[in-house]
Amino acid sequence: xxxxxxxxxxxxxxxxxxxxxxxxxxxxxxxxxxxxxxxxxxxxxxxxxxxxxxxxxxxxxxxxxxxxxxxxxxxxxxxxxxxxxxxxxxxxxxxxxxxxxxxxxxxxxxxxxxxxxxxxxxxxxxxxxxxxxxxxxxxxxxxxxxxxxxxxxxxxxxxxxxxxxxxxxxxxxxxxxxxxxxxxxxxxxxxxxxxxxxxxxxxxxxxxxxxxxxxxxxxxxxxxxxxxxxxxxxxxxxxxxxxxxxxxxxxxxxxxxxxxxxxxxxxxxxxxxxxxxxxxxxxxxxxxxxxxxxxxxxxxxxxxxxxxxxxxxxxxxxxxxxxxxxxxxxxxxxxxxxxxxxxxxxxxxxxxxxxxxxxxxxxxxxxxxxxxxxxxxxxxxxxxxxxxxxxxxx
Amino acid sequence: xxxxxxxxxxxxxxxxxxxxxxxxxxxxxxxxxxxxxxxxxxxxxxxxxxxxxxxxxxxxxxxxxxxxxxxxxxxxxxxxxxxxxxxxxxxxxxxxxxxxxxxxxxxxxxxxxxxxxxxxxxxxxxxxxxxxxxxxxxxxxxxxxxxxxxxxxxxxxxxxxxxxxxxxxxxxxxxxxxxxxxxxxxxxxxxxxxxxxxxxxxxxxxxxxxxxxxxxxxxxxxxxxxxxxxxxxxxxxxxxxxxxxxxxxxxxxxxxxxxxxxxxxxxxxxxxxxxxxxxxxxxxxxxxxxxxxxxxxxxxxxxxxxxxxxxxxxxxxxxxxxxxxxxxxxxxxxxxxxxxxxxxxxxxxxxxxxxxxxxxxxxx
Numbered sequence: 001x002x003x004x005x006x007x008x009x010x011x012x013x014x015x016x017x018x019x020x021x022x023x024x025x026x027x028x029x030x031x032x033x034x035x036x037x038x039x040x041x042x043x044x045x046x047x048x049x050x051x052x053x054x055x056x057x058x059x060x061x062x063x064x065x066x067x068x069x070x071x072x073x074x075x076x077x078x079x080x081x082x083x084x085x086x087x088x089x090x091x092x093x094x095x096x097x098x099x100x101x102x103x104x105x106x107x108x109x110x111x112x113x114x115x116x117x118x119x120x121x122x123x124x125x126x127x128x129x130x131x132x133x134x135x136x137x138x139x140x141x142x143x144x145x146x147x148x149x150x151x152x153x154x155x156x157x158x159x160x161x162x163x164x165x166x167x168x169x170x171x172x173x174x175x176x177x178x179x180x181x182x183x184x185x186x187x188x189x190x191x192x193x194x195x196x197x198x199x200x201x202x203x204x205x206x207x208x209x210x211x212x213x214x215x216x217x218x219x220x221x222x223x224x225x226x227x228x229x230x231x232x233x234x235x236x237x238x239x240x241x242x243x244x245x246x247x248x249x250x251x252x253x254x255x256x257x258x259x260x261x262x263x264x265x266x267x268x269x270x271x272x273x274x275x276x277x278x279x280x281x282x283x284x285x286x287x288x289x290x291x292x293x294x295x296x297x298x299x300x301x302x303x304x305x306x307x308x309x310x311x312x313x314x315x316x317x318x319x320x321x322x323x324x325x326x327x328x329x330x331x332x333x334x335x336x337x338x339x340x341x342x343x344x345x346x347x348x349x350x351x352x353x354x355x356x357x358x359x360x361x362x363x364x365x366x367x368x369x370x371x372x373x374x375x376x377x378x379x380x381x382x383x384x385x386x387x388x389x390x391x392x393x394x
Numbered sequence: 395x396x397x398x399x400x401x402x403x404x405x406x407x408x409x410x411x412x413x414x415x416x417x418x419x420x421x422x423x424x425x426x427x428x429x430x431x432x433x434x435x436x437x438x439x440x441x442x443x444x445x446x447x448x449x450x451x452x453x454x455x456x457x458x459x460x461x462x463x464x465x466x467x468x469x470x471x472x473x474x475x476x477x478x479x480x481x482x483x484x485x486x487x488x489x490x491x492x493x494x495x496x497x498x499x500x501x502x503x504x505x506x507x508x509x510x511x512x513x514x515x516x517x518x519x520x521x522x523x524x525x526x527x528x529x530x531x532x533x534x535x536x537x538x539x540x541x542x543x544x545x546x547x548x549x550x551x552x553x554x555x556x557x558x559x560x561x562x563x564x565x566x567x568x569x570x571x572x573x574x575x576x577x578x579x580x581x582x583x584x585x586x587x588x589x590x591x592x593x594x595x596x597x598x599x600x601x602x603x604x605x606x607x608x609x610x611x612x613x614x615x616x617x618x619x620x621x622x623x624x625x626x627x628x629x630x631x632x633x634x635x636x637x638x639x640x641x642x643x644x645x646x647x648x649x650x651x652x653x654x655x656x657x658x659x660x661x662x663x664x665x666x667x668x669x670x671x672x673x674x675x676x677x678x679x680x681x682x683x684x685x686x687x688x689x690x691x692x693x694x695x696x697x698x699x700x701x702x703x704x705x706x707x708x709x710x711x712x713x714x715x716x717x718x719x720x721x722x723x724x725x726x727x728x729x730x731x732x733x734x735x736x737x738x739x740x741x742x743x744x745x746x747x748x749x750x751x752x753x754x755x756x757x758x
Contacts, residue, residue, distance in 0.1 A: 144507045147663075148649055194653060196634065196650075196653035199642060200639025200640075201636070203639065204636065355569075355570065356566065359573025
């Protein structure tokens with residue numbers, strides 16, 4: 001008898017081993033790949049639905065654009081006539097609680113959503129001006145589905161416009177993620193910021209920059225950066241491509257690329273960067289904090305429109321070096337001016353140098369670092385060498 | 395059960411200690427440390443804490459060596475007198491039950507957050523308790539052999555998955571070293587000791603060893619592994635997420651692994667690996683704690699420990715269900731950790747002194 005009971009019990013226990021308790025077939029899921037955040041502007045479908053009773057109490061603050069990929073068993077016919085609207089679809093919801101909107105979306109779709117694959121979050125400039133960025137991202141950080149590895153961007157135009165693919169064949173969110181990865185190899189594009197990094201940055205109260213996206217009628221490009229002030233965590237301005245490039249030089253994150261300038265006659269001169277290093281020394285004397293940024297770079301003269309000048313002449317090389325140095329200096333001093341006087345923030349990583357080199361001083365000024373930095377003195381010193389002139393001497 | 399219990403080897407002792415220490419702590423430690431120190435010097439505290447725990451462990455071993463063949467539950471009556479000793483034993487055994495239950499609950503919280511969202515609590519807890527029971531019914535020999543299998547897997551998976559996060563590692567987050575002076579480091583030591591609780595198992599393992607004279611070596615070996623793993627975890631988490639990022643994350647070590655994907659390595663995501671291995675690790679912690687508490691009751695009341703194991707199951711289940719949410723759970727665990735620190739860090743030297751001065755136990 002006892003044995004029978006045991007056998008039956010064990011068989012029951014076996015049922016637990018099938019592991020299909022929370023089974024979700026992948027064909028029955030819709031996959032969320034991107035989220036766009038805009039200032040509230042309910043779409044027409046929503047208005048119609050709301051009139052017909054699909055509404056709930058809320059303040060219209062944010063319009064979210066969810067980009068989803070429906071997971072259907074597509075017959076991959078040999079024809080490549082897939083229009084882009086079959087690849088993905090964007091759904092808009094307006095409200096104030098992100099999660100509520102996400103759940104509300106479920107009332108408009110037949111299949112449950114899966115947030116594991118969110119690759120990008122795009123926040124429009126307008127929204128970032130009005131609402132603190134950490135409030136917008138709080139939900140995403142708390143959520144257990146959306147991974148903190150997804151990238152965050154700011155868009156000049158509406159986020160919903162950025163999340164529309166124009167050259168069909170690629171889902172916009174995935175395109176953007178690839179764009180950021182690829183673009184960070186160029187110097188005028190910031191390394192993409194994932195939620196994890198952003199969380200640390202926001203919590204430390206520092207000002208920071210986020211990659212900007214600008215969309216034209218037929219494509220999206222990364223361009224410049226937005227400045228978010230640490231004190232109020234709102235958008236306060238943007239940096240041009242040139243300024244972002246200068247920041248890369250200051251931060252020492254330059255990996256290849258070019259410096260282009262003009263000589264006296266207005267001929268184009270281009271310098272290809274082989275190596276670039278940056279050293280920042282923080283000096284403190286009493287209350288005064290100053291920084292010395294030394295840049296060392298080696299490269300080659302790659303383009304020179306002044307065809308009369310032979311490139312093997314020593315003085316010509318020296319002259320060209322001077323031009324490039326000047327260009328680099330101008331770039332960095334302009335950017336410094338933008339940081340210190342226009343926006344009054346430190347987004348060049350100077351805080352880190354002070355924190356590491358003079359921790360005691362840092363503790364005194366960390367609460368008010370942005371304004372302290374705006375008053376501190378930054379000197380640049382550039383050492384640039386043209387190593388070779390490529391494969392032509394003329 | 396299947397095999398009669400033999401005495402455990404020195405290596406097995408070390409493995410049991412390591413497994414017991416590698417519990418829920420490794421997932422929360424970076425946050426706890428960063429939060430208590432507000433800077434990135436936690437790794438120094440970890441090293442200091444590890445050495446302190448080794449010292450405490452050596453004290454315990456010394457104490458046990460004065461009472462050969464007896465566990466703490468047997469010699470506490472010699473030390474403190476019959477009544478006080480029995481009260482101490484029951485308190486200690488109950489303490490272990492509580493810790494085991496909290497480890498179980500932490501396991502459930504993480505599982506339900508990242509792995510099995512829709513599975514009800516009772517299922518996960520019960521399945522876990524049953525598996526744990528199966529292990530502990532086998533006695534210490536079975537426990538030791540299982541732990542020997544699990545530990546190497548744990549070390550390999552932990553280290554590899556954490557090192558993969560070097561993709562997002564920034565050395566600046568770990569600098570400056572000692573920027574705020576030594577004081578915060580010492581402040582952090584307290585939090586690290588919580589993670590290393592487990593050395594007190596020597597109280598019951600020493601008499602079970604084949605060569606009790608090597609117990610000191612075993613405890614040092616046993617503490618080295620968790621120290622090493624916790625160090626890697628802390629350094630990678632702070633390097634990847636920065637101090638401020640770690641402070642705001644409930645389970646920073648898991649979040650670190652959720653912060654990157656690696657393309658072209660057969661797997662893109664490594665958080666699942668870590669979690670699966672970590673659940674095994676919690677099982678080891680849980681089972682050894684349950685075993686210890688049952689031994690405590692059994693030796694105090696001089697009965698067999700099997701029925702106690704059965705009886706402690708529902709008790710553990712109930713205690714594990716008590717905390718309302720993660721925050722309450724973590725604060726409970728914190729309180730019990732403090733109790734543990736005072737019990738196993740401060741008490742052993744005192745007991746040892748007492749034993750030496752009043753010539754308790756067989757002097758060697």
